Amino acid sequence: MFEVRERPEMVERAMLVSIYFDPREEVEAESLLEELHELVDTLGINIVHTVFYRSRALHKQFLCGTGKAEEIIALAKTYECDVIVFDNSLAPSQQRAWEKLGDVAVIDREEVILDIFNRRAQSKEARIQVDLARMQYALPRMARMWGHLDREGGGGSSGGGAANRGMGEKQIEVDRRLAHTRIDRLKRELEDVRSQRKTQRKEREKLGTAHAAIVGYTNSGKSTLLNQLSGSDVLAKDMLFATLDTTTRRIELPDGQPLLLTDTVGFVRNLPHRLIEAFKATLEEAVLADFLIHVLDASSPEIDRLYDTTLEVLEELGAGDKKIITVLNKHDLLEDPVQRLLIENRYPGAIFISASRGENLDTLMSKCCEALADRIHKAYYRIPQTRGDILNLLHRDAKVLSTTYEENDILLSAIVPAAIAGKLEAFAEPLPTIDSPL
Ligand SMILES: Nc1nc2c(ncn2[C@@H]2O[C@H](COP(=O)(O)OP(=O)(O)OP(=O)(O)O)[C@@H](O)[C@H]2O)c(=O)[nH]1
Ligand SMILES: [Mg+2]
Secondary structure, eight states: OOOSSOOOSOOOEEEEEEEEOOGGGHHHHHHHHHHHHHHHHHTTOEEEEEEEEEOSSOBTTBBBOHHHHHHHHHHHHHTTOSEEEESSOOOHHHHHHHHHHHSSEEEEHHHHHHHHHHHHOOSHHHHHHHHHHHHHHHGGGTHHHHHHHHHHHHTTOTTOHHHHHHHHHHHHHHHHHHHHHHHHHHHHHHHHHHHHHHHHHHHHHHHTOEEEEEEEBTTSSHHHHHHHHHOOOOOOOSSTTOOOSOEEEEEEOTTSOEEEEEEOOOBOTTOOHHHHHHTHHHHHHHHHSSEEEEEEETTOTTHHHHHHHHHHHHHHHTOTTSEEEEEEEOGGGOOOHHHHHHHHHHSTTOEEOBTTTTBTHHHHHHHHHHHTTTOEEEEEEEEETTOHHHHHHHHHHSEEEEEEEETTEEEEEEEEEHHHHHHHGGGEEOOOSSSOOO
C-alpha cells in the first residue's frame, strides 16, 4: 500500500503525555489519559513513562512553553522512548515542532485510534473507511516526511543538502497528488458501498421486518449481547474496538415478531471526527434502525462519561432522537449495593443485565416488544386460499388494502401492526416495485 508517512517500523517504548490547562479539566484529563494507556496497550507498545502536566497557558508551538517541552524531550531520552504519544490532539505543525525538537516520533490520540482501526479492519468496507480516514489524517502531515528525507540526505555530505531538499520537495508534491487521487478513489468506492447497503436495506424494508441496532462504548459487551440473543459467534473479546464491521442477525421476540439486530462499531471519547465521517456507511445502520439498544458497562467507574459519549456520537450521526433502550451490562461485576442503587436512580428505566451470563435478557426482549408496539407497516402477502385462519387474522387485525387472485393463492397488501407481523411473516412477499397495488 502506498504510505504517505515515514514512521519507525517498530516502536517499542512509549511515553504518554497529557497537557491540560484548566484545573477543572484535571479529573477528565486524568481519566482520558488512563484510557490512552489502554489504547496504546492495545497496540502492544510498552509504556515506560507518563507525563501529566498543567500548563498555565496554551502555547501555539508545543501546547506548553518551550522550557517544559525541552524537559519532556529530555525525559523521553532518559527513558529511551522511541515514540511520544500525546493525549491532546496535535495540529500538524505542532507534531512537526515536537519531532524536530526531540528527533523522536510523535503521535497523538487520533493516530493511535487510527492505528488500532487499521489493524482491526478486515472487510472491504472497513478497509476503505479506515484507509480514507488515515489518508485524510496523513495529508496535512506529509511535510513531516520532508524532515526525514532531509535528515537522511543531509547526514553525510555537506553541500548535498540543497539538492536533497529539492528532491524532497518534488517527492512531497508527487506524494500529495497521489494522496489526493487515492482519497478521491476511496470516496468513490465508499459511495458504492453505501449504495450496496441501501439496496440491502431496501430488500429488508420490503419484508417489513423490524430492526434494532446495538450501540455503545467500546468493550461494553455489544457483541456478547448479540451472540447471546442470536446464538451467533461474533468476536467478543476484552479489547478495544474488537468489532469494526456490522453484523446483523435475526431473532424472534416473545410475541413471535422477528427482529433484525445489528452489532456496531464501539465508540470512544474524542473519537476522531474523521473516523465517524469515514465510518458513516457502517454507522448508518444505527441511524436507520427502528430503535437502539444502548449497552453501558455498569461496572465502569466512568459510566456517566461513557453514556454521554455514546449519546454525543449518536447525535453527531443524526440518530439523537431515536427510541433507545438502555441496558446496564456486566451487573454481575457490581458488588456494592449502594453503587447499584445510585446507577439505578441515575438511569431510570434502564435494565440491569449480564450479557455474558445471559441474565435478565427476557426483560430486555419484552422491552423490545414494547418499543415496537405501535409500529405498523405496509406488507405484501401470498396466502394459499386454504389458509382461512391467516386470512381471518388479516381481516380482523390488519387493514387490507388490496386483494388479487393468482391460481390457488390470494395476493394481499395490508397495513399490519407489529403484534401480528410475526405470524404472517412466512407468507410475506417482497413488495412489487412496478404496478404496485399499494
Ligand atoms: N463480567 C462480565 N463481562 C462481560 C459481560 N458482557 C461482556 N463481557 C466481557 O466484556 C468484554 C467485551 O465484550 P464485547 O462483547 O467484545 O464488547 P463490545 O462492546 O462488542 O466491544 P467492541 O467491539 O470493542 O466495541 C469481553 O471480555 C466480554 O466477555 C457481562 O455481562 N459480565
Ligand atoms: Mg464488539
